[in-house]
Amino acid sequence: MKRFRISRFIFFIMLSLLVVIVFLFIFFKGSAKASNLTSPISLAVSKVDYVISAPFRFVSGVQDNVTDLLNTYSENKRLKAEISKSNSESNLLVILKEENEALKNEIGVGDSDKKKVVGKVIVRSSASWYDSLRVEVSKSDSLGKNMLVSSNGGLIGSVKSVDGNSINVDLLTKGSNLSIPVKLLVSSGEIYGVLKSYRSSDNLFVVSELNSSDAVDVGNLVVTSGLDGSSVSDVPVGKVVKVTDSKDSLARKVYIKPIANFAKISYVTIIGD
Structure with a gap:
């Protein structure tokens, strides 16, 4: 509830600044003073906008990191599966070679x-x-x-x-x-x-x-x-x-x-x- 009230307050401030800018633009339209008056206000509004958008930028960055982490995990899991399969095949080959050698030895006995x-x-x-x-x-x-x-x-x-x-x-x-x-x-x-x-x-x-x-x-x-x-x-x-x-x-x-x-x-x- 507290965060909601803060957001409403910030929205009210931005709306008020926008109204002031529009009024000044109409009142001083065509004069050099319009530029001088609106520049500080625009700067203030941009700073407020930067502060307000910060949480959204943070969330976006976290989302990108999570996505990268999940991709890395999937790749790691795939590589482990390939290594395990390779080791299993290698062990099977060793066993078959040993059995083949043992069988050859028995055929020649006696x-x-x-x-x-x-x-x-x-x-x-x-x-x-x-x-x-x-x-x-x-x-x-x-x-x-x-x-x-x-x-x-x-x-x-x-x-x-x-x-x-x-x-x-x-x-x-x-x-x-x-x-x-x-x-x-x-x-x-x-x-x-x-x-x-x-x-x-x-x-x-x-x-x-x-x-x-x-x-x-x-x-x-x-x-x-x-x-x-x-x-x-x-x-x-x-x-x-x-x-x-x-x-x-x-x-x-x-x-x-x-x-x-x-x-x-x-x-x-x-x-x-």
């Missing part, structure tokens, strides 16, 4: 005379990450329990069960109660033993029950032997990193660093005769 089926990991729960996983295969009629499973170029476990077009795999990293026959390729020839357990503390397999007291050196390759009558031979397991000697060769322990990366398994190869 001897050509061995039966091989490549499958993709479809289930691996966090609770049993290092115990088991589920694999989808294109055909399962030729697969059976206890067949060896490899990934990343090395042995990771064996088939626990076959269910339709998928298999359940027990991983060697489950820990104890393992019994995988292996052979150590040493300088003197081959030493046979059994992969008995896995130590999660230092990511090592433990091989014992060796059939010979011949020297075992760090770096010697260890592969499966197939001497249990159900598994295949010559599937890489790992390399020797430590040996605990004993007078009794059966009590000697050999510690093996796995070739396979158990933390990252996307494709596997099921190998059998």
Whole structure:
């Protein structure tokens, strides 16, 4: 209400000044005094008009700033969407390359005379990450329990069960109660033993029950032997990193660093005769 009264007052002043100007113009029409009298009044009116129009100029300026801000926000949002799309496509490309490389590695695993089926990991729960996983295969009629499973170029476990077009795999990293026959390729020839357990503390397999007291050196390759009558031979397991000697060769322990990366398994190869 107060602003309305001020506006009415200013309007009244301007109207009064306009009436005075018109009267003076008529009264002094054609005389030099008209110019002298009207100039100060015109100046006063223009100043009053400038003051009155100031709020409107401010509002117009604010409107322009808001418009610029909204345009900038829209442009920023569009650029963020483009960057996000680019990052997503880039990440997808990296994933596809990794999967393609893993698949290539699996296709070349094992001897050509061995039966091989490549499958993709479809289930691996966090609770049993290092115990088991589920694999989808294109055909399962030729697969059976206890067949060896490899990934990343090395042995990771064996088939626990076959269910339709998928298999359940027990991983060697489950820990104890393992019994995988292996052979150590040493300088003197081959030493046979059994992969008995896995130590999660230092990511090592433990091989014992060796059939010979011949020297075992760090770096010697260890592969499966197939001497249990159900598994295949010559599937890489790992390399020797430590040996605990004993007078009794059966009590000697050999510690093996796995070739396979158990933390990252996307494709596997099921190998059998």
